[in-house]
Amino acid sequence: MKLKNKGFMSIIGLLTFTLAALLALTSSHSLAAGFIQVKGSDTEVNVVQRMAEIYMQKTKGAAIAVTGGGSGVGIAAIINRTTDLANSSRAMKPQELQQARTNGVDPIAIVFAMDGLSVIVNPANTVKGLTLDQIGQIYRGEVKNWSQVGGPNLPVTLYGRQPNSGTFVFFRESVVRGDYANTMNQMNGNAQIVEAVKRDKGGIGYVGIGYVVDDKGKVTPGIKVLNVAKDKNSKAMSPADARNIESGAYPIVRPLYQYFDKASRGKVAGFVGFELGPEGQKIISKEGFFPVTAGYRRYNARYGF
Amino acid sequence: MASKANKSLLPPFNRSGVRGDFKPKRSGWKRTKERLIASFFFFNGIISIIILLGIFSLLFSEGLPAFREIQVSDFLQSIWNPTSYVKPTYGMGAMIVSTLMVTFGALLIAVPIGLACAAYLAEIAPPRVREILKPIIEILAGIPSVVVGFLGIVVVNPLIAWVFGIPNGLNGLNGSILLAIMSLPTIISLSEDAIVAVPKTYKEASLALGASRWQTLVRVTIPAALSGIIASIMLGMGRAIGETMTVLMATGNAQAMPHSFLDAVRTMTATIAIELGEVPFGSAHYHALFVIGFVLFVMTFLVNLVSDIILQKYQEVEQ
Numbered sequence: 001m002k003l004k005n006k007g008f009m010s011i012i013g014l015l016t017f018t019l020a021a022l023l024a025l026t027s028s029h030s031l032a033a034g035f036i037q038v039k040g041s042d043t044e045v046n047v048v049q050r051m052a053e054i055y056m057q058k059t060k061g062a063a064i065a066v067t068g069g070g071s072g073v074g075i076a077a078i079i080n081r082t083t084d085l086a087n088s089s090r091a092m093k094p095q096e097l098q099q100a101r102t103n104g105v106d107p108i109a110i111v112f113a114m115d116g117l118s119v120i121v122n123p124a125n126t127v128k129g130l131t132l133d134q135i136g137q138i139y140r141g142e143v144k145n146w147s148q149v150g151g152p153n154l155p156v157t158l159y160g161r162q163p164n165s166g167t168f169v170f171f172r173e174s175v176v177r178g179d180y181a182n183t184m185n186q187m188n189g190n191a192q193i194v195e196a197v198k199r200d201k202g203g204i205g206y207v208g209i210g211y212v213v214d215d216k217g218k219v220t221p222g223i224k225v226l227n228v229a230k231d232k233n234s235k236a237m238s239p240a241d242a243r244n245i246e247s248g249a250y251p252i253v254r255p256l257y258q259y260f261d262k263a264s265r266g267k268v269a270g271f272v273g274f275e276l277g278p279e280g281q282k283i284i285s286k287e288g289f290f291p292v293t294a295g296y297r298r299y300n301a302r303y304g305f
Numbered sequence: 306m307a308s309k310a311n312k313s314l315l316p317p318f319n320r321s322g323v324r325g326d327f328k329p330k331r332s333g334w335k336r337t338k339e340r341l342i343a344s345f346f347f348f349n350g351i352i353s354i355i356i357l358l359g360i361f362s363l364l365f366s367e368g369l370p371a372f373r374e375i376q377v378s379d380f381l382q383s384i385w386n387p388t389s390y391v392k393p394t395y396g397m398g399a400m401i402v403s404t405l406m407v408t409f410g411a412l413l414i415a416v417p418i419g420l421a422c423a424a425y426l427a428e429i430a431p432p433r434v435r436e437i438l439k440p441i442i443e444i445l446a447g448i449p450s451v452v453v454g455f456l457g458i459v460v461v462n463p464l465i466a467w468v469f470g471i472p473n474g475l476n477g478l479n480g481s482i483l484l485a486i487m488s489l490p491t492i493i494s495l496s497e498d499a500i501v502a503v504p505k506t507y508k509e510a511s512l513a514l515g516a517s518r519w520q521t522l523v524r525v526t527i528p529a530a531l532s533g534i535i536a537s538i539m540l541g542m543g544r545a546i547g548e549t550m551t552v553l554m555a556t557g558n559a560q561a562m563p564h565s566f567l568d569a570v571r572t573m574t575a576t577i578a579i580e581l582g583e584v585p586f587g588s589a590h591y592h593a594l595f596v597i598g599f600v601l602f603v604m605t606f607l608v609n610l611v612s613d614i615i616l617q618k619y620q621e622v623e624q
Contacts, residue, residue: 072583080586099585157472162558163388164583172390179390182561185475185569186579188554192458199463200472 036268038066040074040087041166042189043115043208044256047287048087048275054283055274064271068189071166078259079103085268086259089115089166089208090173106262110300111255112275114290116209116239117171119226119252120194124201127151129227129236132175132251138204139171141181146202158184159193159205170254171206198222210288213240228252245290255296256289265303276305364599371592380596383562385576387590395593397600399562403477403570404601407552410481410566411488411545416538418485419492420527423534426493427500428522439494446490450550457483457555471567475557478566483551488541495540499533500526532615539612547605549574573601 038048045068052064066087074086079100092100092107100107119135121127127150130138137143138156146154160180161168167190172180187193193205194212212220217240219225227236230251237250244250258275260268274280281291292300375395382396422442426435457479465474503526511521527534549572557569558579577594584591 069582076583076585095585155472162579164579176390179386182384182386183559183569185473186558186560186571195458196473196475199466202472 034061034063034267036062036064036085036271037083038064038085038087038258039069039077039083041071041089041256042068043071043089043167043210044087044113044258047113047210047284047289048258050287051275051280051283052271054279055271059270059274062271070162070164071169072164075259078107078261079105081105081261084260084264085271088257088259089254090170091257092259107259108262108265108303109257109259110272110276110303110305111292111296112258112272112280113256113284114245114293114296115254115256116245116250116290117167117206117252117254118209118212118239119228120197120205120207120212121224121226122197122201122203123222123224125151125154125224127226129229131229131231131236133231135228136176136178139176139180139184140178141183154202157200157203159187159196159200159203160184161190161193161206162186162188167206167208171252174254175206175252194220194223208289209239213288217241242285242290246293255292272305276300361602364595364602368592368595368599371589371596374589375593380593384560385571386560387580387593393590397573397597399560400571400573400576400597401600403556403563404546404572404574404604406477406563406566406570407480407484407556407572408542408545410477411484412538412542414481414485415488415492415541419489419537419541420496420534422489422493423496423500424522424527426497428518428526439497442490442493445486446494448487450487450548451554453483453487454551454554457551462555465567469567473557475555475569476567477556477563477570480552480556480570480572481566483555484545484548487548487551488544491544492537492541495537496530496534499530499537502533503529532618536612536616539608539615543605543608543612546608547574547601549578553578573597577601 038052045066049066052066056062056064071086071088071090074083074088075092075096077083078086079096081103086107091109097107119130125146127146130149134143134149138149139158139160141158143149144156146152146156158181160171163169163186172178185196187196187205190207190211193207197203197205212223212225214220219240225238225240227238228251229236235249237244239245239250239252241250245253258272260272275284276292284291379395380397382394383398383402384394384396385400387393387395426438430438458475461479461482462474465476465479466472507525507529508521511525512518516524552570552572553575556572556575558571558575559569560571561568563570577597580590581594584594
């Protein structure tokens with residue numbers, strides 16, 4: 001205790017210095033010309049990072065920093081002008097657009113890749129496919145045992161993301177269509193869900209396809225990707241096959257967005273153009289995601305991309 | 306702590322000239338200089354109080370607007386789900402229970418181990434062993450919480466699942482074990498100080514009356530050091546209650562009310578950490594998060610206050 005008393009003054013001094021230094025650093029950081037800050041979705045962070053690396057190799061003077069945190073974090077950052085590009089695996093909500101406009105930001109969305117959101121289970125589980133309805137029942141907590149959907153007599157353990165995740169929101173809006181069961185484990189990211197389902201025989205999780213399938217369509221060992229059917233009458237399809245995504249046969253496909261302020265279009269246009277060009281789209285396929293479908297290519301064309 | 310520092314620093318400067326070793330013949334500049342130095346240290350001393358009051362008023366003023374839209378009775382419900390698909394709920398019951406559960410679980414593990422370790426270091430260990438062990442234990446306090454959380458995921462998690470035969474080990478027990486590890490250094494270090502501080506005469510009297518070393522330790526030394534030991538436990542508890550990263554990573558974060566240590570829990574700190582990054586600024590949800598922060602602040606403040614009072618008593622007894 002005595003030692004702490006003596007050290008107290010120096011600690012406060014040190015803290016003051018650190019704070020001042022930090023303030024000085026952050027204020028000059030985001031204003032630098034040519035430097036692009038990308039923030040947001042954990043689903044997108046790896047693939048965008050990869051594209052940024054290659055883009056920086058090819059373009060002299062380009063500097064891009066990509067960080068994650070979740071789609072919500074990216075969208076909050078574009079509203080508060082602390083990022084140039086926001087990665088988001090969900091569309092901005094109307095009230096978020098409203099907030100951005102009151103801050104003087106005019107957010108433009110482009111779609112740079114497609115994601116087949118995959119539902120994963122442990123290989124010990126005999127269930128091969130489920131309908132959207134059944135997945136909804138499982139995540140709402142109405143189905144508590146795998147035997148209720150034709151599987152083994154095992155209690156279901158739910159794994160999902162945290163509310164700051166775009167995947168959490170997208171999956172709830174388009175599949176669960178209700179609140180997640182309170183007992184769902186809220187994991188920190190895609191990788192944690194994969195790890196948990198690997199260990200848990202009764203586990204079920206949802207992750208971006210890029211986290212469980214490599215570029216040759218091979219599934220990560222220790223994981224089973226479920227086939228999903230739109231309804232009882234249609235066939236359950238696999239998200240690992242690019243054709244099912246392009247044709248829309250796999251029902252849980254979502255666009256991966258990037259948002260930027262209309263005023264900073266000039267700054268980010270080079271990188272965004274690279275992402276949507278043949279090279280960028282090739283990297284996207286290599287990372288396990290899918291190229292932009294025709295419909296969304298027309299969507300991007302509205303802004304000249 | 307700051308006020309104590311002042312007491313010891315201020316008098317020699319203020320009463321300059323009274324002390325024998327300061328000669329009264331001094332120039333005006335020297336006196337001004339001393340006064341300046343004194344006020345500089347005084348400012349340093351009270352800065353922590355200013356910061357504390359600042360945090361308190363910030364939490365209070367940011368939390369207050371929440372009550373415009375949310376009733377007090379809503380906060381008393383159990384389930385917290387402000388981003389609900391159906392209807393937002395702001396119950397703090399489950400997370401308060403979760404926080405208390407992992408905290409007391411941690412103490413249940415850390416207190417016996419910490420006390421035994423402290424008694425060993427103070428009474429039994431040869432000086433060489435003590436000299437090596439004590440710094441090592443203090444290094445344990447410096448391990449970043451994110452590293453401890455990582456251990457929770459890759460080591461403690463499968464271990465708990467295997468021992469109890471449950472699907473996964475991300476639960477209250479996991480959090481308790483990790484927080485116990487994190488609060489051990491505080492408990493050991495301060496308890497050992499307290500035991501060492503027990504006057505030698507107590508022990509000598511006990512031994513002279515024919516008590517064994519064990520009887521002396523358990524019936525004389527530890528009771529004499531009890532207030533110091535309790536203070537160390539309270540400080541360890543303060544550390545555990547406010548820990549965020551570790552529990553966020555290792556406890557599963559389910560919103561449901563936990564029924565046992567093998568259920569996933571979502572603590573108050575984890576809730577704030579998860580949600581503050583994405584919450585729309587100025588919304589009811591935003592202000593509600595500050596209400597959680599305020600409640601947590603009051604809880605840790607009470608724990609620290611009680612430990613400080615106990616520690617004060619203990620020092621008075623010693624004097």
